[in-house]
Amino acid sequence: MKIESRLAQIGSQSSPDTGAISYPIYQATAFRHPKLGQSTGFDYARTKSPTRTILEDAIAELESGDAGFACSSGMAALQTIFALFSQGDHLIVSLDLYGGTYRLLETIMSRFGVKATYVDTNDLDALEAAYLPNTKGILIETPTNPLMMVTDIELVCSWARKKGVYSIVDNTLLTPFLQRPIELGADIIIHSATKYLGGHNDVLAGLIVTKGKELSAQMAVLHNSIGAVLGPQDSWLLMRGMKTLALRMERHEYNATVISKFLLEHPLINEVYYPAFESHPGHAIQNKQSRGNTGIFSFKVTDAKLVEPILRHIKLIAFAESLGGVESLMTYPAVQTHADIPLEIRQKIGVDERLLRFSVGIEHVDDLVADLAQALDLAQAELEGGAL
Numbered sequence: 001m002k003i004e005s006r007l008a009q010i011g012s013q014s015s016p017d018t019g020a021i022s023y024p025i026y027q028a029t030a031f032r033h034p035k036l037g038q039s040t041g042f043d044y045a046r047t048k049s050p051t052r053t054i055l056e057d058a059i060a061e062l063e064s065g066d067a068g069f070a071c072s073s074g075m076a077a078l079q080t081i082f083a084l085f086s087q088g089d090h091l092i093v094s095l096d097l098y099g100g101t102y103r104l105l106e107t108i109m110s111r112f113g114v115k116a117t118y119v120d121t122n123d124l125d126a127l128e129a130a131y132l133p134n135t136k137g138i139l140i141e142t143p144t145n146p147l148m149m150v151t152d153i154e155l156v157c158s159w160a161r162k163k164g165v166y167s168i169v170d171n172t173l174l175t176p177f178l179q180r181p182i183e184l185g186a187d188i189i190i191h192s193a194t195k196y197l198g199g200h201n202d203v204l205a206g207l208i209v210t211k212g213k214e215l216s217a218q219m220a221v222l223h224n225s226i227g228a229v230l231g232p233q234d235s236w237l238l239m240r241g242m243k244t245l246a247l248r249m250e251r252h253e254y255n256a257t258v259i260s261k262f263l264l265e266h267p268l269i270n271e272v273y274y275p276a277f278e279s280h281p282g283h284a285i286q287n288k289q290s291r292g293n294t295g296i297f298s299f300k301v302t303d304a305k306l307v308e309p310i311l312r313h314i315k316l317i318a319f320a321e322s323l324g325g326v327e328s329l330m331t332y333p334a335v336q337t338h339a340d341i342p343l344e345i346r347q348k349i350g351v352d353e354r355l356l357r358f359s360v361g362i363e364h365v366d367d368l369v370a371d372l373a374q375a376l377d378l379a380q381a382e383l384e385g386g387a388l
């Protein structure tokens, strides 16, 4: 069955007793045992909970994995995955990385003796150079946020397999509708489901998908032991959001394509980072491994002084730090999402004070272009009038 149909039908055939099309929210934390030594399959809700199970089975199938695990946030999912590693282990990680992942590795995991090296994961020589005898995993984001750098998933995962290390892919920005890294060789997928999967800026959640029986069993132990699991209400809300994922992603991509072109031609913008452009260095790889493009891109204004008035004058587009929802949001990475990344790393990768990130929503594209155009005009007038 096509992915659009599977998404729309999540949980719809899972209540044969009542025929309920929307799977119920099971709020129970304890489950009665039929008799000693028997279980309905549910014992205690941290380990397994019916509404969460429908969600976990759905994401595992959508990502072509063997098991799914729903967590209370994307960071909780990452922490659960990192618990696979032990003192003395080493990880190789994408250079341009979600700020929270960097913070978790550098301020917490490092204290437990798990060290990370940050490299351009598209450069096999850099991977070889970073590889150590104690390297146990590689974590990639593709495309990266905010600079939209693309990594060849198949290439990196086959390298990881040869080295005998776990390959972990953060698939938040594309979702399984557009890209399925397990089909390209990845062992573990992580999602901030707060973003596109939930899609409405109203549920915080993380998802893990594993490939392989042994790894899936190991992750189940970690998920249950750490206990940062997703509650039944949020599991339901997330499934409700996922049912419209295909439609939303198509609109996000369309809007982002139109708006990124508008900005590319605008005199106050001198760079637009979006893999849909043929001129983008990751364009060919993106096309090879993904069905389409995300609704996020970044751009640089010609003068850092323009940033403040642009953020003040946008009206329909909210100045807020998240991405992937139906509402358009604009973020200033250098002071928001990426503030925890040291200045020298930010400068090396290009997250500077002229960079803005746009998570394009599903509003009508004309309204979004008009909002940007008026904010840019007002910002320019203030700059030229000496108000800034």
Ligand SMILES: *Cc1c(COP(=O)(O)O)cnc(C)c1O
Residues within 6 Å of the ligand: 073, 074, 075, 076, 098, 100, 101, 141, 145, 170, 172, 173, 191, 192, 193, 194, 195, 204, 205, 206
């Ligand atoms: C937001 C985000 C996370 C963290 O997820 P939360 O749900 O906010 O905890 C991890 N990776 C990426 C790429 C993200 O965008």
